[in-house]
Amino acid sequence: MSDVVDEDQDREELPESSRIEQQSALGTLATLRRGLELSPEIKQGLALTMALAVVATVGRVVIPFVVQQATDNGIMAEQGVDVRFVMVAIAIAAGVVLITSLAQYFVNVRLFTAAERGLATLRLRAFRHIHDLSMLTQSTERRGALVSRVTNDVDTVSMFVQFGGLMLLISMTQIMLSTALMVIYSPILALVVYVCFVPLALLIRRFQPMLGRAYGAVRARVGDMLGAISESIVGATTIRAYGVEDRTAERIDVAIEAHRDSGVKAQIRSVMAYVSGQAFAGITTAIVLVVGTVLAARGSLTLGQLLAFLFLVNLFTMPVLMATEILNEMQNAVAGWRRVIGVIDTPADVSDPEDGIIQRRGPITVEFDGVSYAYPGGDLVLRDVDLRIEPHTKVAVVGETGSGKTTLAKLLTRLMDPTQGRVLLDGDDLRRIAFSSLRERVVLVPQEGFLFDDTLINNIRFGKPSADDDEIALAVTELGLDAWIEGMPHGLQTQVGQRGESLSAGERQLVAIVRAYLADPDLLVLDEATSAVDPSTEVRVQRALDGLTRGRTSIAIAHRLSTAEAADIVVVVDKGEIVELGHHRDLVWAGGVYTRMHASWAAQQAG
Amino acid sequence: MSSASAPVPRPAATPAVLRRGLRVIWSGIRSQPRPTAVAVLGSTLWAAATVGTAWAIGWVTDRVIEPAYLNRSVTAGGLWLIFGVLFGVLVINVTGVILRRVWATVAGFNLQAQYRRDVTRQYLRLPLSWHHAHPSGQLLSNAHADIEATWQVFNPLPMAIGVVVMLVIAGTMMVMGDPFLAFVGLLVFPGLFLANIVFQRFMSPRITQAQQLRAEVAEVAHESFEAGLIVKAMGREEEETERFRKKTHELRDSLILVGRTRGVFEPVIEAIPTLGTLAVLGVGTWRVSRGELAAADVVQMAYLFSLLAFPVRALGWVLAEIPRSVVGYDRVQGVLRAEGSMPYGDVRLPEVSGPASSELRDVVYSHEGEEQPTIRGVSIDVEAGSTTALVGPTGSGKTTLTNLALRLVDADSGSVHIDGVDARELARGELPAVATLVAQQTFMFDDTVRGNVTLGADADDESVWEALRIAQADSFVHALPKGLDSVIGERGGTLSGGQRQRIALARAIWRKPRLLVLDDATSAVDPSVEQAILAGLREAREGMTVLVVAYRMATIMLADQVVYIEHGRVVDRGTHGELLQRCKGYANLVQAYAREAAERAAVARGEVRDS
Structure with a gap:
């Protein structure tokens, strides 16, 4: 990310607005609503799914009910066992089992399908949006954390839907049905049950945010731990060169311990939440028995009715316990959902204009019109810059x-927008040009051109996806890099490894250059x-690029002043302002900043 | 975060895998004997209390409720007895659940922590050539996801052990009540077990595939975000989204397939105990009608049965975790067994301060x-x-x-x-x-900047500033909000390339x-x-x-x-x-x-x- 932030810029000072939200500030319900809005597929056909879920739930209540009836009025019948009644009941129950199972199957399949479709949409939206965020916004978050927003965080939601969604739906319906049955059997006892469960509801409301925080802490500790462990992998060379294995091990151990402690702590809270539900259920049973005994003693309830009611209480408390457990789990999923929504709802401050201008390809004029730039919360790094670059010009930008x-360079390629003023291409404000047109005409080659874990040729093709192998081979030859490619174990088919790490830093830069050469833009911006x-090799490549840039406009930012010597115009930047402008041979004797810079460059070259 | 992991086929729950899984579990129990023992004790309490609840309700019905109903009067003492007995069983139950769940977690997390320490020690010990041959995403996934997968089985394990205890108690009670009916009822359990095995057979390869695709999705996302600048600079957002869409849709379809499989098996597995209860009732009624059995025995048996139906699924959960656990264990062992350390001798260089050749x-x-x-x-x-x-x-x-x-x-x-x-x-x-x-x-x-210069060694600020001065890093470090104590982020992300080079030089x-x-x-x-x-x-x-x-x-x-x-x-x-x-x-x-x-x-x- 080094190339994202200019030297001496301090990112810690960035205000909230340009950062990716840690997670959206939405409450649980609002999160669910926004989540459904972003994944409309989940809602499709939900009514039918719900209806089927009700059928499945009816079965879950009816079966034990029938069994209980068969027991009470069949086997335990006062006039002796009624085999016929029992058999009919069993047959009915078996039929209901079949219907319930079928309904459950359809609910499962419909729910999974809708949810996965919706979450795939969510994943894609988040992914695309992250790419649409400006580099500055992207750089406010560790890359691993960005990845987890489109992977782990979405997975949490998916797993919740797969494992908990159905059960939650069924539990809720079952709670309602069993409540209705309880009221029919004995309104007084039903009231007793509900009074007993009110404190539980209040307790759960208190537990939820606590659990949410605990799960959040676990997530954060996982991130820290992965960060610490990755040091032992990514920093392997440095750690060995400096012999700091023991110290690294200590740092990793601290992170591992912290993760374990947070995990155990979260689990203790979740157990406490579950157990309090269980305690309430048990106490409710006891109280129902006590009150029921009193009612029975008064003669307002039969023994059979009491036992039947006890059975209903069980039908009621089971789904309540289940729902409590699922709601606790849901905090985890909602946390994940919030993080995904958080990234999607982060405004893209540099965005593709609607109905953007599509420019014609060809010679290009670049203009800076009173451009100033300050990083959010920072001082101005560019101050009121005016500059006009005619077509066919080779520009070198130098400065300390x-x-x-x-x-x-970043303003020119619209990686950022100016704080004040305008950057114009052929007279059009950069902010009004469609991205597709802009990226076709203007290409930036950064200092660290990223390589994908693929072959050399496919990495080069990234610059022009439609290019065939011959075109790429020709580009390599034109840049005078064929000898270098031939030295590779498998020529253009050589694998470059992760991030291109099988190549040296210089070789990676060469690939990036070929890539840009192939893209063939009207304006080429080379940043170191x-x-x-x-x-x-540099001189050779530079000459070939001159071939490319002849007739085009090129802007090169360079430490090596050989680039400036070869340019048509040298732009000397100092403390955010253009202090000198002109040809090398004029500036070198002018006695200004350039003269000083060139002297120290020349001193380095002096053989 | 499992990225770049090699496609490892996950075995189904075959007997061989089951055996190996039990060995993995056993090795875990051996290294965490105390938490496991406490969790199993808790689970046993819970199992006893669950069966005990049925017994307690029967007991208070006999002793208090029925007489109260018949006599049309109840004493306060009688009511307290009802509450006391049920509350007592509840306390045992709750204690059991707490012991079981908390200590199962402790055992699982301890095992994870221990293996993570061991694995990272290997990362630090193994030579660079080994590191070059293993993608960093895979190593990260070994240290995190694979270790987690290995020991996840410790979550349902104590409950499953408790269920076995419960089965033994309930089974004994049933056999003592009526061996014939017990036989009919207990047939359900092999049926359930069999259904679970078939379920795992179908499920394992599908979950493996989904897991693999998850890793691939993560890989694409990771690489793509890392390439963020170049994607932007070349305007390849659409192509990258397309690349991601392909993988995401593969994952989606694979997860829907997993859902379908669950969709078939879940209702079946849920229906089996219910059908068992119905069978017990049917056969029981038939025998009662022939005068071979008391009606109350059938009712008690059916109740016991419905009590077992849900917890028995815990056995299925363990079975479901075992293949995952075995694969995770194998992958972790791959790191732990890696050879090719850099051998060291025992020669020490004399402590001189001059330049070395x-x-x-x-x-x-x-x-x-x-x-x-x-x-x-x-x-x-x-x-x-x-x-x-x-x-x-x-x-x-x-x-x-x-x-x-x-x-x-x-x-x-x-x-x-x-x-x-x-x-x-x-x-x-x-x-x-x-x-x-x-x-x-x-x-x-x-x-911090200081930590990055001294790498944890004791140092006075003056020497650190002196090194920074020679490396031309003193002025920008001075400008940082906390000077030497400023934290510089992941891979030095808050600094520019030139600044990082100067700190490294210092x-x-x-x-x-x-x-x-x-x-x-x-x-x-x-x-x-x-x-x-x-x-x-x-x-x-x-x-x-x-x-x-x-x-x-x-x-x-x-x-x-x-x-x-x-x-x-x-x-x-x-x-x-x-x-x-x-x-x-x-x-x-x-x-x-x-x-x-x-x-x-x-x-x-x-x-x-x-x-």
């Missing part, structure tokens, strides 16, 4: 570290694109 | 899996106190040579010496104490090494800063031997000796002047800019003359 030259390449 | 003799080295060696017989002699520059075109093997000189990798043949001692004979930690590398790719720890300088190796360590800083750094080093290099990879003339000019390398071979060595005279490749390389400038000047003169 932190002078603002990289900012210039050859800093790790050896001088003779 | 470094020597490479006939070194040959090839990267793993490549037939052609990268380094083909290189000998370099760096005298104590001297400065040697390694120069060569892009990709000629300079970085590999610096790694060899510091024994970050071992040569295939030939040897590396420090102060005349073969580096392989040195004791662990000896070499880092003497020699230090500033790599081309800088790595920052997620730590890290090396602070240690006052006797041998300093710089691998193009100033590529991202601008010329004037580089000049200042070189000037600082020139002062500091008293008492230091320096080996430096360089392109720039000013750096090369610091060297007493220049070694020119092409294609992993030393082409020539000598002073800069000598090489300029006699080595064409070298002259071409270092004079490229000057020649270019001269040609341009000539062209310009020509243009002037023409006009």
